[in-house]
Amino acid sequence: RKEVEQDPGPFNVPEGATVAFNCTYSNSASQSFFWYRQDCRKEPKLLMSVYSSGNEDGRFTAQLNRASQYISLLIRDSKLSDSATYLCVVSLMNRDDKIIFGKGTRLHILP
Amino acid sequence: DAGITQSPRHKVTETGTPVTLRCHQTENHRYMYWYRQDPGHGLRLIHYSYGVKDTDKGEVSDGYSVSRSKTEDFLLTLESATSSQTSVYFCAISLGRAQETQYFGPGTRLLVL
Numbered sequence: 001r002k003e004v005e006q007d008p009g010p011f012n013v014p015e016g017a018t019v020a021f022n023c024t025y026s027n028s029a030s031q032s033f034f035w036y037r038q039d040c041r042k043e044p045k046l047l048m049s050v051y052s053s054g055n056e057d058g059r060f061t062a063q064l065n066r067a068s069q070y071i072s073l074l075i076r077d078s079k080l081s082d083s084a085t086y087l088c089v090v091s092l093m094n095r096d097d098k099i100i101f102g103k104g105t106r107l108h109i110l111p
Numbered sequence: 112d113a114g115i116t117q118s119p120r121h122k123v124t125e126t127g128t129p130v131t132l133r134c135h136q137t138e139n140h141r142y143m144y145w146y147r148q149d150p151g152h153g154l155r156l157i158h159y160s161y162g163v164k165d166t167d168k169g170e171v172s173d174g175y176s177v178s179r180s181k182t183e184d185f186l187l188t189l190e191s192a193t194s195s196q197t198s199v200y201f202c203a204i205s206l207g208r209a210q211e212t213q214y215f216g217p218g219t220r221l222l223v224l
Contacts, residue, residue: 032211034212044154046212049212087154089213101153101154102153103151103152104153
């Protein structure tokens with residue numbers, strides 16, 4: 001099983017719709033979780049951290065399910081500007097300080 | 112804005128030549144990283160640094176070396192560039208250890224002919 005897995009997409013979603021993607025991770029010792037956004041030909045940028053109790057930032061909601069080892073990102077009322085690749089990031093707090101990036105899920109918001 | 116710059120932003124070079132990429136930060140953060148990003152592979156860690164003169168290998172370190180003589184600069188060197196090193200290279204810093212948020216520079220697009 002890959003360390004971090006994401007559906008590569010693309011997800012083609014009409015403007016205003018709600019879209020959700022999941023990311024699964026294999027190491028139960030994983031301790032920190034993030035969603036990054038990457039626009040075409042740009043650097044990744046932090047979208048939001050994912051907390052155990054779930055967290056929301058405007059139209060974005062992130063959730064963590066430790067039992068099933070996945071995190072999710074929900075985008076409500078999607079905008080054209082949400083079109084991007086969303087990277088799932090998992091880190092292990094051990095002596096290796098390992099951080100693992102998923103390959104990303106491509107999202108296209110359609111007008 | 113984490114104050115990270117990379118130079119050059121674009122480079123075309125020939126197989127066998129040495130190439131050095133520079134990452135510069137203005138925030139005095141301890142941890143710095145070099146990644147490469149390729150289609151189908153996502154971001155892969157090449158080397159990282161946890162302080163001046165303190166560096167360690169990532170998962171794809173073969174063919175690369177790094178140096179950090181000052182807190183603000185982290186250099187990545189391809190000793191003898193190969194076509195397989197054609198990629199987009201990102202530098203990143205983290206405010207603390209690796210498990211904390213990473214902030215990325217704008218990237219360097221390298222083409223090895």
